Amino acid sequence: MRLGPDITRVAALMGEPARANMLSALMGGQALTAGELAREAGVTPQTASSHLAQLETGGLVTRRVQGRHNYFALAGQDVAEAMEHLALLADRAGHMRTRPGPRDPALRRARVCYDHLAGELGVAMLDALVAQGRIVDAEGSLVLTEAGHAFARDFGVALAPAGRRPLCKACLDWSVRRSHLAGVMGAGLLSRIYALGWARRMEGTRIVQFSAPGLAAFEGVFGRV
Amino acid sequence: MRLGPDITRVAALMGEPARANMLSALMGGQALTAGELAREAGVTPQTASSHLAQLETGGLVTRRVQGRHNYFALAGQDVAEAMEHLALLADRAGHMRTRPGPRDPALRRARVCYDHLAGELGVAMLDALVAQGRIVDAEGSLVLTEAGHAFARDFGVALAPAGRRPLCKACLDWSVRRSHLAGVMGAGLLSRIYALGWARRMEGTRIVQFSAPGLAAFEGVFGRV
DNA sequence: CCCAAGGTTCGCCGACCACCGAAGCGTCCG
């Protein structure tokens, strides 16, 4: 009936092509300027400004003014998660942004979800961490074990107590349709993967491209993928 | 960039008040006729028909023609999950369908999510099942243990192999912001709770109302709530 | 101090779409 939160406003914000494109661009995790987002969405700066204002008051993105630049980022992990969820539905219904091209498999293979690794490799990584006893599933929320903390230390992930953000969090993956690892640990692992030179972001996309030796090293730690 | 599923269509479908109301009504889990949904959404049958056709082709609802009635239901658990996710965002941004009234706490206490129990009691139930060793969390997906199967038998839940639907599944709860139990087991438990007379659906809402002895019995099995 | 660049605000236009009235089509029932 007429109870509970009103989905309409949030859904409508995501249901407009220009805004959806901006949000998708921000799924990469890094903050982008208004101008960049305008180009990304294919609209003029004025139009983008209007959209961004709406997204901000709708609680989907945050704004940080820096000099004469306005940097925007997703308001939180929740937003990225909800979008992946919608992507799942869209995928099942066959609503694609373009015909699945050669880069589509790469996107399913490994991509960025906000600030952590998603796709086949992301799911495999979480699987491995659980199999290795470094993460356990307690009532649907993931917990980093003692061994997990030791692993993080060895691997070079600093687990700073980042506000109220959880250390580990399950995030649904639209392509594999299973969970991958989010949270401080998930973000830390990905940035470490970058730092180790195992992989790098493909310019202007969400694709994470592993080098051959990088993939071998990844598989050495997390098993054959 | 221009890759992956197109969120726009699905989100736009949910972003219109009439359609969102229909979907919300269907979150109760039972199939409703076009006329009922029209009344629920506050529009004429013609308009509702148009909306329902869109929701159907969008893959959000399914239609079953029965005589001169058209019954609609959510296309699957995914849809309910995605909506709960959006509700989480809307809740945080303070977008409410009405000012939080007296029935709002009841909705947070115990409600139906598609076909299983959600709200405080739903989360508590999953917590208890995990604490009792009847469900374990394996890599983000819930698994029913041997003891869990025995419990289901004793409790009177028939776990028919229902197609490819998972036995247990974590579903994010917008009010508690933690997971409750979905899947065949979650649905079975709720219908058993109805059958035992512990609770009943409040007419026309998603609220699940426990009787005093029913709540006592619930707490006897799943612990104090 | 002036000028260029990034962003926002304002105002108008055009397209999309929700909405309803009217009509048409199958189904159930007397």
Add this chain to the structure above:
DNA sequence: CGGACGCTTCGGTGGTCGGCGAACCTTGGG
């Protein structure tokens, strides 16, 4: 077999909202 019912389809209409041009504001730099 006629009439009521449930639902859909078709046309026309109005409101909403995305879009852009122009002007304005602020920052940074020479």
